[in-house]
Amino acid sequence: MLDIKNLHAAVIDGEPILKGISLSVKAGEVHAIMGPNGSGKSTTSKIIAGHPAYEVTAGKILFEGENLLDLDPQERALKGIFMGFQYPVEIAGVNNAEFLRMAYNSKLKHLGQAEVDALDFEMILDEKMALLEMNQVFKERMLNSGYSGGEKKRNEILQMAILEPKLAILDETDSGLDIDALRIVAEGVNRTKNKNNALILITHYQRLLDYIKPDYVHVLSAGKIIKSGDASLALKLEDQGYDWITRA
Amino acid sequence: MKSSEKNYHQDYKYGFTTEVEMDSFLKGLNEEVIVKLSTVKNEPEFMLNFRLKAYRQWLTMKEPTWQFVHYPPIDYQDIVYYSAPKVKEKVDSLDQIDPEILKTFEKLGIPLNEQKRLSNVAVDAVFDSVSIATTHKKKLSDAGVIFCSISEALQQFPELIETYLGSVVPIGDNFFSALNSAVFTDGSFVYIPPYVECPLELSTYFRINNQDSGQFERTLIIADQNSKVSYLEGCTAPQFDNNQLHAAVVELVALDDADIKYSTVQNWYAGDPETGKGGVFNFVTKRGKCAGKRSKISWTQVETGSAITWKYPSCILQGDDSSGEFYSVALTNGRMQADTGTKMIHLGNNTKSTIVSKGISADHSSNAYRGLVYVGPNAKNTRNYTQCDSMLVGNHSSAHTFPYIEVQNQQAHMEHEASTSKISEDQLFYFEQRGISREDAISAVVNGFCKDVFKQLPMEFAVEAEKLLSLKLENSVG
Numbered sequence: 001m002l003d004i005k006n007l008h009a010a011v012i013d014g015e016p017i018l019k020g021i022s023l024s025v026k027a028g029e030v031h032a033i034m035g036p037n038g039s040g041k042s043t044t045s046k047i048i049a050g051h052p053a054y055e056v057t058a059g060k061i062l063f064e065g066e067n068l069l070d071l072d073p074q075e076r077a078l079k080g081i082f083m084g085f086q087y088p089v090e091i092a093g094v095n096n097a098e099f100l101r102m103a104y105n106s107k108l109k110h111l112g113q114a115e116v117d118a119l120d121f122e123m124i125l126d127e128k129m130a131l132l133e134m135n136q137v138f139k140e141r142m143l144n145s146g147y148s149g150g151e152k153k154r155n156e157i158l159q160m161a162i163l164e165p166k167l168a169i170l171d172e173t174d175s176g177l178d179i180d181a182l183r184i185v186a187e188g189v190n191r192t193k194n195k196n197n198a199l200i201l202i203t204h205y206q207r208l209l210d211y212i213k214p215d216y217v218h219v220l221s222a223g224k225i226i227k228s229g230d231a232s233l234a235l236k237l238e239d240q241g242y243d244w245i246t247r248a
Numbered sequence: 249m250k251s252s253e254k255n256y257h258q259d260y261k262y263g264f265t266t267e268v269e270m271d272s273f274l275k276g277l278n279e280e281v282i283v284k285l286s287t288v289k290n291e292p293e294f295m296l297n298f299r300l301k302a303y304r305q306w307l308t309m310k311e312p313t314w315q316f317v318h319y320p321p322i323d324y325q326d327i328v329y330y331s332a333p334k335v336k337e338k339v340d341s342l343d344q345i346d347p348e349i350l351k352t353f354e355k356l357g358i359p360l361n362e363q364k365r366l367s368n369v370a371v372d373a374v375f376d377s378v379s380i381a382t383t384h385k386k387k388l389s390d391a392g393v394i395f396c397s398i399s400e401a402l403q404q405f406p407e408l409i410e411t412y413l414g415s416v417v418p419i420g421d422n423f424f425s426a427l428n429s430a431v432f433t434d435g436s437f438v439y440i441p442p443y444v445e446c447p448l449e450l451s452t453y454f455r456i457n458n459q460d461s462g463q464f465e466r467t468l469i470i471a472d473q474n475s476k477v478s479y480l481e482g483c484t485a486p487q488f489d490n491n492q493l494h495a496a497v498v499e500l501v502a503l504d505d506a507d508i509k510y511s512t513v514q515n516w517y518a519g520d521p522e523t524g525k526g527g528v529f530n531f532v533t534k535r536g537k538c539a540g541k542r543s544k545i546s547w548t549q550v551e552t553g554s555a556i557t558w559k560y561p562s563c564i565l566q567g568d569d570s571s572g573e574f575y576s577v578a579l580t581n582g583r584m585q586a587d588t589g590t591k592m593i594h595l596g597n598n599t600k601s602t603i604v605s606k607g608i609s610a611d612h613s614s615n616a617y618r619g620l621v622y623v624g625p626n627a628k629n630t631r632n633y634t635q636c637d638s639m640l641v642g643n644h645s646s647a648h649t650f651p652y653i654e655v656q657n658q659q660a661h662m663e664h665e666a667s668t669s670k671i672s673e674d675q676l677f678y679f680e681q682r683g684i685s686r687e688d689a690i691s692a693v694v695n696g697f698c699k700d701v702f703k704q705l706p707m708e709f710a711v712e713a714e715k716l717l718s719l720k721l722e723n724s725v726g
Contacts, residue, residue: 049677049681050680050681051677052673052677053673072680073677073680073681074680074681074683074684074685074686076681077680077681077682077683078683082681082682083681085678085681088678089672089674089675089678091675091678091693091696092669092696093693093695093696093697093699094692094693094696095696098692099679099682099692102679102682102684102688102692103679103682103683103684106682106683106684106685106688107683110683142696159682163682163683
């Protein structure tokens with residue numbers, strides 16, 4: 001589904017951050033990317049999504065065989081790439097439910113299907129909100145505006161549940177969540193998981209991986225994947241930290 | 249961004265001109281021109297005297313320079329002060345109007361003929377200096393409402409005009425209002441009799457067509473005791489390389505328990521977005537007087553056009569328990585400049601005012617809010633709430649606020665809130681990452697920002713205003 005080949009990238013007019021990443025993700029798989037602060041984890045996710053602050057200096061990203069780097073962020077999203085933001089932006093004045101419906105309708109329109117009106121959408125929304133045990137007030141509130149860190153993250157997963165992407169990249173979705181919220185969010189993610197979609201989890205902590213079982217774990221350090229393994233790698237990292245790999 | 253580079257700045261879609269036979273004066277202004285103007289219009293003597301007095305006063309006045317806008321000096325002798333499509337008589341039937349003009353209004357979305365006209369809005373269409381037609385006359389006159397051009401009102405209801413014209417904006421109020429008082433050619437007149445709620449929305453649509461004529465319209469609205477009216481004006485002009493001067497005066501009078509709601513959607517040609525060449529100078533004096541007890545005047549404006557907008561729709565709260573409101577969205581882009589706001593003059597007891605101003609500046613434009621809240625020494629127990637928000641789009645625009653508060657007694661409650669925000673690349677990326685286009689994202693953010701003002705507009709115009717704003721901002725971000 002996703003093929004990253006020897007990806008080099010930098011902040012526009014700035015320092016190089018990624019220095020040759022290769023990663024292949026197939027449908028049905030869950031990958032976890034871990035690594036010390038500043039290793040390029042968030043940058044990787046933003047580059048896949050097409051954030052304008054970065055430029056790719058070498059390498060390729062293919063999504064279902066298509067060169068992703070030719071597409072703008074909206075086109076990538078419509079192809080089925082979803083990014084759960086580490087720090088979702090606050091947008092005062094835009095109603096959350098309306099925003100979700102805009103996003104949902106953009107997808108329907110892209111698929112050549114009829115758009116849904118506010119009433120029909122409310123039914124879809126109610127079902128997904130129940131899944132994430134979200135309070136109804138989130139329909140009326142402004143997008144991410146004044147939400148706590150945990151509320152923002154839960155709202156990200158709500159968006160994912162509604163848009164049903166092929167590939168979801170969740171950037172530190174677990175940070176800011178208390179233990180109960182983590183369980184609920186993780187269960188929500190697991191329920192959307194199937195053999196046709198794929199998931200990349202960016203996280204610092206093993207505890208998320210207790211709930212969402214990864215098939216592969218990668219360690220990113222200084223812009224490169226320096227080790228890959230199965231779920232047991234995460235346990236070892238939790239136990240021993242990164243030193244033993246980064247020094248090797 | 250690839251997607252936003254194509255068709256930078258939608259062309260101004262109202263920029264066309266109409267070929268019609270016109271009766272126009274030669275350029276220039278002197279007492280003779282004013283006498284001729286008054287004679288052509290067959291005006292009563294008091295009107296000519298009013299004009300001459302204004303002209304003489306204007307000659308002694310200086311063009312103000314305190315506003316936060318810059319423009320080259322205006323040559324007042326290089327303007328045509330009267331320009332009218334050739335029509336023999338004031339028409340009763342649309343058949344007598346030049347079909348080109350009817351087409352023009354249809355193109356602007358203001359069909360005037362019976363079959364197509366808006367069913368719930370009565371429209372007075374003004375083309376350059378004169379009123380072309382007013383729709384729904386019968387329904388209005390059945391209710392006792394007078395809605396006609398001010399020229400017609402001068403013939404039919406001279407006493408009303410003599411009583412109220414200049415009663416809110418005196419002849420010598422300011423440079424441009426003095427000029428307007430001397431040379432105004434047409435505009436709308438509304439009178440709502442006591443205990444009548446006007447059965448239709450009233451609307452005037454102003455169209456500048458002649459490249460060299462100034463537009464000096466005059467609007468006078470009187471709401472008698474316990475009456476109610478909602479009025480809307482819209483405006484467009486063709487695209488010319490030179491500047492057209494639009495110096496209008498609007499006066500509103502609300503007697504005891506009367507309620508006037510005045511909405512504006514202004515979309516004059518704003519000049520070339522890259523060079524700033526051309527566009528309308530929109531120098532307008534708008535003022536309402538809450539003369540009666542418990543009366544109410546509410547201004548709502550959506551200013552999206554003009555090279556320069558310079559206006560302060562204001563309320564004089566004279567009657568006890570009267571209230572004034574000002575809701576404004578001012579959008580500037582390209583090289584536009586706006587200096588706009590309001591004045592709330594509290595003179596009566598228990599008077600209330602609300603000011604909600606939303607300024608959006610994009611590209612290389614400059615947008616200023618200027619407002620005065622004045623509470624006189626005898627105005628007890630007054631209240632004002634002011635909210636003044638600016639939004640910046642891109643990195644080259646500017647926003648300014650000049651709030652003045654002057655309170656002459658101890659019993660006033662003043663509240664003032666202000667904020668400045670910016671549409672950021674990160675916000676737009678968030679929308680795009682969810683599959684929403686950049687254009688839709690901008691319009692969602694901007695319309696969210698303006699929501700408090702748009703909800704004051706009559707329904708169909710609120711939708712129009714939202715679309716207009718989105719269109720204008722389409723390529724201004726990033």
